[in-house]
Amino acid sequence: MKISARNVLPGKILSIVRGPVTTEVTLQVAAGVEIVATITSTSAESLKLVEGGQAYGLIKASSVMIGTD
Amino acid sequence: MKISARNVLPGKILSIVRGPVTTEVTLQVAAGVEIVATITSTSAESLKLVEGGQAYGLIKASSVMIGTD
Amino acid sequence: MKISARNVLPGKILSIVRGPVTTEVTLQVAAGVEIVATITSTSAESLKLVEGGQAYGLIKASSVMIGTD
Amino acid sequence: MKISARNVLPGKILSIVRGPVTTEVTLQVAAGVEIVATITSTSAESLKLVEGGQAYGLIKASSVMIGTD
Amino acid sequence: MKISARNVLPGKILSIVRGPVTTEVTLQVAAGVEIVATITSTSAESLKLVEGGQAYGLIKASSVMIGTD
Amino acid sequence: MKISARNVLPGKILSIVRGPVTTEVTLQVAAGVEIVATITSTSAESLKLVEGGQAYGLIKASSVMIGTD
Numbered sequence: 262m263k264i265s266a267r268n269v270l271p272g273k274i275l276s277i278v279r280g281p282v283t284t285e286v287t288l289q290v291a292a293g294v295e296i297v298a299t300i301t302s303t304s305a306e307s308l309k310l311v312e313g314g315q316a317y318g319l320i321k322a323s324s325v326m327i328g329t330d
Numbered sequence: 331m332k333i334s335a336r337n338v339l340p341g342k343i344l345s346i347v348r349g350p351v352t353t354e355v356t357l358q359v360a361a362g363v364e365i366v367a368t369i370t371s372t373s374a375e376s377l378k379l380v381e382g383g384q385a386y387g388l389i390k391a392s393s394v395m396i397g398t399d
Numbered sequence: 400m401k402i403s404a405r406n407v408l409p410g411k412i413l414s415i416v417r418g419p420v421t422t423e424v425t426l427q428v429a430a431g432v433e434i435v436a437t438i439t440s441t442s443a444e445s446l447k448l449v450e451g452g453q454a455y456g457l458i459k460a461s462s463v464m465i466g467t468d
Numbered sequence: 469m470k471i472s473a474r475n476v477l478p479g480k481i482l483s484i485v486r487g488p489v490t491t492e493v494t495l496q497v498a499a500g501v502e503i504v505a506t507i508t509s510t511s512a513e514s515l516k517l518v519e520g521g522q523a524y525g526l527i528k529a530s531s532v533m534i535g536t537d
Numbered sequence: 538m539k540i541s542a543r544n545v546l547p548g549k550i551l552s553i554v555r556g557p558v559t560t561e562v563t564l565q566v567a568a569g570v571e572i573v574a575t576i577t578s579t580s581a582e583s584l585k586l587v588e589g590g591q592a593y594g595l596i597k598a599s600s601v602m603i604g605t606d
Numbered sequence: 607m608k609i610s611a612r613n614v615l616p617g618k619i620l621s622i623v624r625g626p627v628t629t630e631v632t633l634q635v636a637a638g639v640e641i642v643a644t645i646t647s648t649s650a651e652s653l654k655l656v657e658g659g660q661a662y663g664l665i666k667a668s669s670v671m672i673g674t675d
Contacts, residue, residue, distance in 0.1 A: 262400050264457060264535040265442035267366035269397070280627035282487035282506065285646060286396055291360030297336035298394035299627065299646060301460050301492060301506060304403035308398050317397035319402060322439050323530045323668045324393035325367035327355055328338070328386035328609040329377050331607050333604040333664060334649035349420035351556035351575065354439060368420065368439060370561060370575060370667050373610035388609060391646050392461045392599045396403040405504035407535070418558035423577060424534055429498030435474035436532035437558065437577060446536050455535035461599045462531035463505035465493055465541040466476070466524035467515050469538050471595060471673040472580035489625035489644065508598050508630060508644060511541035526540060529577050530668045543642035545673070562672055567636030573612035574670035584674050593673035600669035601643035603631055604614070604662035605653050 268320035270296060274312050277305065286310060288318050337389035339365060343381050346374065355379060357387050406458035408434060412450050415443065424448060426456050475527035477503060481519050484512065493517060495525050503527075544596035546572060550588050553581065562586060564594050613665035615641060619657050622650065631655060633663050641665075 272288035275295065284305040288296045296318040310316060341357035344364065353374040357365045365387040379385060410426035413433065422443040426434045434456040448454060479495035482502065491512040495503045503525040517523060548564035551571065560581040564572045572594040586592060617633035620640065629650040633641045641663040655661060 262402070262455065262535040262537060263446060264400070264402070265436075265438040265446060265533045266395070267439055267442060270363060278627060280487060280625060282485060282490040282492050283627040285391065285627050285648070288396075291363045294339060294360045294363065296389075296394060297391045297646070298396050298403070299391045299461070300396055300403040301405055301504070303492070304396070304405060308396060308401060308403060310396065310398070315399070317400065319395040319397050320365075320389055320393060321531075321533055322354065322366045322368045323437070324389060324666070325365060326335070326388040326610045326666055327357070327367050327369055327373070327377060327379065328388050328607045329379070330384070330607060331604045331606060331609070331662065332653060333607070333609070334602045334643070334645040334653055336646055336649060347420060349418060349556060351554060351559040351561050352420040354420050354441070366439070367610070368668070369610040370573070370612055372561070373612060377608060377610060386607065390600070390602055392644070393459070395459055397400045399400060404533070408501060416558060418556060421558040423529065423558050423579070426534075429501045432477060432498045432501065434527075434532060435529045435577070436534050437529045438534055442534070446534060448534065448536070453537070457533040457535050458503075458527055458531060460492065460504045460506045462527060462597070463503060464473070464526040464597055465495075465505050465507055465511070465515060465517065466526050466538045467517070468522070468538060469540070469593065469673045469675060470584060471538070471540070472574075472576040472584055472671045474577055474580060487625060489623060489628040489630050505541070506599070507541040508543055508642070510630070511543060515539060515541055524538065528669070528671055530575070542671070546639060561667065564672075567639045570615060570636045570639065572665075572670060573667045574672050575667045576672055580672070584672060586672065586674070591675070595671040595673050596641070596665055596669060598630065598642045598644045600665060601641060602611070602664040603633075603643050603645055603649070603653060603655065604664050605655070606660070
């Protein structure tokens with residue numbers, strides 16, 4: 262599937278922390294650049310995510326903020 | 331300010347597309363890794379964003395999805 | 400791509416309203432059930448969306464609220 | 469209350485999975501069309517949600533993405 | 538309708554800025570406390586919002602971040 | 607850091623409810639006005655949030671809906 266989310270970042274799964282409803286997944290998308298996602302635990306199981314595996318971080322542009330120093 | 335958003339990605343502003351209410355900002359956060367944000371045009375002006383300038387992409391973990399091939 | 404968004408609703412594109420940065424897309428996902436999405440105009444062009452075409456509405460579970468009468 | 473969320477989908481609650489902070493609710497909004505929401509467990513209690521009951525799935529248009537095959 | 542959004546803030550509409558797809562609405566929810574919302578222009582019309590009128594700002598708890606100095 | 611989120615509301619932390627992955631934080635931002643946030647438990651620890659402490663509620667304008675009676 263091709264999706265409208267402007268941000269589709271391939272990476273490697275560094276860690277998975279499972280809770281009863283929510284699971285936290287950390288992806289490395291470049292050297293020194295990590296992305297943390299919280300998804301439902303059902304999704305995490307359904308996607309068969311494993312540490313060390315490949316995955317994408319997907320982010321809708323309207324969910325991204327900009328900061329400056 | 332320190333914020334709870336788990337994803338704080340420093341980068342360089344590649345482009346800014348302004349609309350009457352919404353502005354689209356593209357950041358390069360690593361070689362070959364770009365992040366697109368849509369923010370209000372008022373925020374873009376208030377932050378004095380300029381192409382080539384430094385900025386951060388900020389994303390709450392609950393806004394990130396995971397995809398697999 | 401398989402994605403963690405729990406809500407993946409196939410439908411037919413009923414209308415597309417384009418603005419300079421944001422485009423509004425209306426999908427019919429069942430008889431009498433419509434879903435409205437606002438995406439970037441760049442995404443709308445890149446996906447080559449046309450009225451009458453098939454598409455999916457994708458929604459992360461954490462973006463859905465529940466209401467009662 | 470009338471709300472600006474463009475997507476207000478009436479349905480029947482199929483299941484409720486409660487965690488300590490987050491609860492997952494599945495609604496059937498049409499034959500074969502289900503919507504999954506994660507809300508706070510406090511909200512789920514406050515709305516007195518029960519399996520088999522009627523409820524609405526509410527989604528802001530800016531939270532919906534579009535996908536194509 | 539009763540909704541699961543944990544944040545329902547009554548206030549007075551201070552300003553409305555309309556774009557072709559997106560409209561920006563500013564609410565005063567307490568002395569010195571303003572909330573800015575971007576909604577679709579179709580919603581703004583449908584709700585018949587006018588400056589000086591009463592309205593609610595509604596925010597899902599998962600969309601709120603926390604910052605500290 | 608200066609951020610594009612249009613809503614930056616200073617307040618006092620009234621309560622913190624911790625789950626294994628998600629933590630719920632309630633802020634008082636004015637007399638009678640409370641804001642509830644769900645953030646990752648890792649963020650809550652990292653920010654060293656304590657009841658009675660000062661913090662900000664940060665909300666992107668695109669995450670705010672408007673309701674009317």
